[in-house]
Amino acid sequence: MPAWGALFLLLATAEATKDCPIPCTCQALETMGLWVDCRGQGLTSLPALPAHTRHLLLANNSLRSLPPGAFDHLPQLQTLDVTQNPWHCDCSLTYLRLWLEDHTPEALLVVHCSSPNLITIHPLGQLTGYELGNCGWQLQTSWAYPAVWWDVSLVVVATMGLALLAGLLCTATGSLD
Numbered sequence: 001m002p003a004w005g006a007l008f009l010l011l012a013t014a015e016a017t018k019d020c021p022i023p024c025t026c027q028a029l030e031t032m033g034l035w036v037d038c039r040g041q042g043l044t045s046l047p048a049l050p051a052h053t054r055h056l057l058l059a060n061n062s063l064r065s066l067p068p069g070a071f072d073h074l075p076q077l078q079t080l081d082v083t084q085n086p087w088h089c090d091c092s093l094t095y096l097r098l099w100l101e102d103h104t105p106e107a108l109l110v111v112h113c114s115s116p117n118l119i120t121i122h123p124l125g126q127l128t129g130y131e132l133g134n135c136g137w138q139l140q141t142s143w144a145y146p147a148v149w150w151d152v153s154l155v156v157v158a159t160m161g162l163a164l165l166a167g168l169l170c171t172a173t174g175s176l177d
Helices: 002-017 091-103 105-109 146-176
Strands: 025-028 034-037 053-057 079-081 113-115
Antiparallel strands (some): 025 034
16 A cells, blocks of 8 residues: 555656746645746746746846746745846836745845846845836826926916905905995
8 A cells, every 4th residue: 555655646746747847847845836946047037837836946047037927826936036146127127026025025135136237236125116217117298298287277276366355355345335
């Protein structure tokens, strides 16, 4: 009977690791889920990851950015190591920053930027939204200058106030006669 148990365990391990990305190594965990080790593989983009990934090691690669939602299909993901990558810290890294803030905030101090030059060597967790940039996101501009309309409306309100005050004074002096 122990041979059947070992065979079943071997089959379960093989089934769990069959979706392992090609350059990575995967190991089934006793508590369900996968340990996916992609360290030092020279990755320039995130490989397709199995949905039951629990620990993901992406350290020491050539990753510069991650697509938004990159880990959304990994509900079991608990550990993420993305250190020692040449991260380009602009708005394309906002998703990674928010994910790390929510799951492993201490990692924000060990993930460093390689570019752009103004923020090189800074930890991702110390960057402001201004430093990450806006990637071209802008509010739609009006057909006219909003400041002009603000000034016009202020003049209209002031004129109406003066007209009401004048009318009130006329009524008050008329009732005194």
